[in-house]
Amino acid sequence: MNPLRVLTGITTTGTPHLGNYVGAIRPAVAASRNAGTDSFYFLADYHALIKCDEPARIQRSTLEIAASWLAAGLDPERVFFYRQSDIPEIPELTWLLACVTGKGLLNRAHAYKAAVDKNTAAGTEPDTDVTAGLFMYPVLMAADILMFKSHRIPVGRDQIQHIEMARDMAQSFNHLYGEHFAMPEAAIEESVATLPGLDGRKMSKSYDNTIPLFAPREQLRKLIAGIVTDSRAPGEPKDTEGSALFQIYQAFASAEETEALRSAYAEGIAWGDAKERLFERIDREVAPMRERYEALMADPARMEATLLAGAAKARQLATPFMAELRQAVGLRGLGAQAAAAGAARPAIKAALPSFKQYREKDGQFYFKLVDAKGHLLLQSAGFASPRDAGQAIARLQGEGKGALDGLADQLRPVPDVGRADIEAALQALKNAAEA
Ligand code: TRP
Numbered sequence: 466m467n468p469l470r471v472l473t474g475i476t477t478t479g480t481p482h483l484g485n486y487v488g489a490i491r492p493a494v495a496a497s498r499n500a501g502t503d504s505f506y507f508l509a510d511y512h513a514l515i516k517c518d519e520p521a522r523i524q525r526s527t528l529e530i531a532a533s534w535l536a537a538g539l540d541p542e543r544v545f546f547y548r549q550s551d552i553p554e555i556p557e558l559t560w561l562l563a564c565v566t567g568k569g570l571l572n573r574a575h576a577y578k579a580a581v582d583k584n585t586a587a588g589t590e591p592d593t594d595v596t597a598g599l600f601m602y603p604v605l606m607a608a609d610i611l612m613f614k615s616h617r618i619p620v621g622r623d624q625i626q627h628i629e630m631a632r633d634m635a636q637s638f639n640h641l642y643g644e645h646f647a648m649p650e651a652a653i654e655e656s657v658a659t660l661p662g663l664d665g666r667k668m669s670k671s672y673d674n675t676i677p678l679f680a681p682r683e684q685l686r687k688l689i690a691g692i693v694t695d696s697r698a699p700g701e702p703k704d705t706e707g708s709a710l711f712q713i714y715q716a717f718a719s720a721e722e723t724e725a726l727r728s729a730y731a732e733g734i735a736w737g738d739a740k741e742r743l744f745e746r747i748d749r750e751v752a753p754m755r756e757r758y759e760a761l762m763a764d765p766a767r768m769e770a771t772l773l774a775g776a777a778k779a780r781q782l783a784t785p786f787m788a789e790l791r792q793a794v795g796l797r798g799l800g801a802q803a804a805a806a807g808a809a810r811p812a813i814k815a816a817l818p819s820f821k822q823y824r825e826k827d828g829q830f831y832f833k834l835v836d837a838k839g840h841l842l843l844q845s846a847g848f849a850s851p852r853d854a855g856q857a858i859a860r861l862q863g864e865g866k867g868a869l870d871g872l873a874d875q876l877r878p879v880p881d882v883g884r885a886d887i888e889a890a891l892q893a894l895k896n897a898a899e900a
Contacts, residue, residue: 469502471652472615474509474549474606477526478517481533482675483747484660484668487716490678492657493619494538504544505613505779506534508772511549511556511605515598531768533678536758541771549609551776554783558608559601561794565637566604566630574603575626607631611638612783614647625651636889640896642793644816644837648889658716661709665693679758682748689744690737699735710736714743717750817897818842818890820858822851830854834861834890842887844877862898865891 473493481490497504508530513523527548539546549555571577577600581591603626610618610631618628628651635646659667662674669675676688692710697703705711705727715723726734726742761768791797816837824830829847832854836842848854857875860868866888869876 469617470505470613470615470647471496471502471617471619472505472507472610472613472649473619474507474512474609475530475534476516477508477510477513477523477530479526479670480529481678482668482670483678483713483716484662484675486533486537486678487660488621488657489619490534490537492654494534496619497539497544505615506539506544506546507609507779508548509609512602515596515602528762528765528768531772532758532761535761535768535771536679536754538754541775545613545775545779546772547775547779548772551773552612552779552783554780554787555605555608555612557787558612558790559605561790562607562611562634562638563601563604565641566634570630570633571600571603574600574630575623576602603627603630604634607634610649611635611646612786613779614786615649616647617652618649619652619654622653625653632885632889636892636896640893642790645790645793648885650883650885658712660716661712663688663692663709665707665709678751679755682752682755685748685751686744689740689747692740692743694736694739697733697736699738700733702733703730703736703739705730710739710743714746717746722746817893819894820861822854822858824851832858834887836886836890841879842882842890844879846875846877848875861891862894865895 473489475489493504493506496502497506508527510523510527513526517523531546531548534546535541577595580595580599584591584593584595606624606627607630610628611634618624620628628649632648635648639646662668662672663676664672664674666672666674676685680688692713694708694710695703708730711726711730714726718726726739729739729742818834818836820832820834822830822832825847827847829849830851830853831847832845833841834843845854845857848857857872860872869884869887869891
């Protein structure tokens with residue numbers, strides 16, 4: 466079986482903080498060590514241009530983020546680790562996708578809509594200060610994902626819509642030009658903590674409440690001393706509930722350590738002492754990485770070489786794939802025999818999934834949905850009559866994925882087939898019927 470491909474991008478506009486470490490870097494580095502997965506982590510510097518027009522900051526952030534991921538243990542030999550702007554196939558694919566993407570789809574993107582709503586509320590023109598780059602953000606992101614036929618995209622909730630849009634674009638393209646793209650799925654890690662920041666709200670650059678991951682030791686201590694607490698005096702029992710300090714501690718500590726701090730809270734530990742414990746616990750995890758980080762930051766030329774090697778490795782996949790896509794859409798050399806005028810499109814009909822109805826020995830009527838190559842995607846339970854089976858098929862054809870939940874009782878799970886594949890097949894059928 467092909468390995469599962471996991472891909473995620475990090476926009477290069479800031480300095481990694483503890484929230485990024487706990488929420489993204491640490492779980493991703495751990496996941497990248499799983500056998501049976503190919504991981505793609507990249508610095509989304511084209512995306513950075515959408516929200517940042519300070520060249521020095523983009524360059525600095527690219528270095529800091531790259532050094533942070535490597536310092537945290539990412540092994541560039543084992544994964545694909547590259548800078549988006551080193552892969553010219555990405556903007557090229559962005560254009561091919563833009564040409565199969567409805568403008569209306571992009572009108573519905575949350576980030577764009579939020580900008581328009583803000584303008585409308587302020588009484589200005591809807592598109593004031595909205596760049597075409599912001600509008601195209603989802604297309605560039607779809608190119609990142611589809612270029613490497615990635616399956617799992619670990620992202621925050623705010624990015625789910627972008628993954629859905631990438632699927633829409635993949636489906637439109639596949640429908641027009643044949644099956645080239647895999648269907649990606651967002652992966653939201655429920656178990657990963659969102660870290661509170663200094664003021665107790667979610668740690669985020671936009672709230673200016675972050676603790677840089679690799680702040681020097683003494684600065685780390687100072688920053689931790691600034692975490693908000695209530696005004697309970699030493700000796701007074703303290704609440705763990707709603708305590709940012711406690712939550713941050715939990716994200717770094719073992720279960721036993723956490724229980725020990727919980728008892729200390731109940732026994733009235735002084736806030737200053739609790740902060741000192743938190744500081745020492747974080748520093749214990751961060752210090753060895755900080756040392757590697759500082760070494761990497763001191764040698765930007767080596768970092769550059771690592772990124773270029775990563776890009777070369779990624780392009781071994783991207784370059785031939787892009788050639789295939791150019792061929793598919795008709796960006797072709799004229800030297801070889803040009804397609805005869807009127808030559809048919811690739812046989813799209815044959816490339817569609819299909820429903821098959823049949824009767825089993827038990828006398829019941831069944832159907833299944835198979836993909837273009839005949840692989841089983843969906844299996845029904847038994848129906849008393851062929852008419853009942855036919856009605857269920859008609860609902861799936863007419864309503865598409867919307868019918869899946871309503872029909873859940875009449876469907877049987879197929880091992881190793883994800884809902885995204887089923888939804889994609891139903892959508893492809895629907896698209897074909899509407900074409
Ligand atoms: N938009 C993502 C974010 O802000 C970053 C990103 C760019 C990304 N391209 C991607 C994430 C592709 C996942 C896959 O978090």
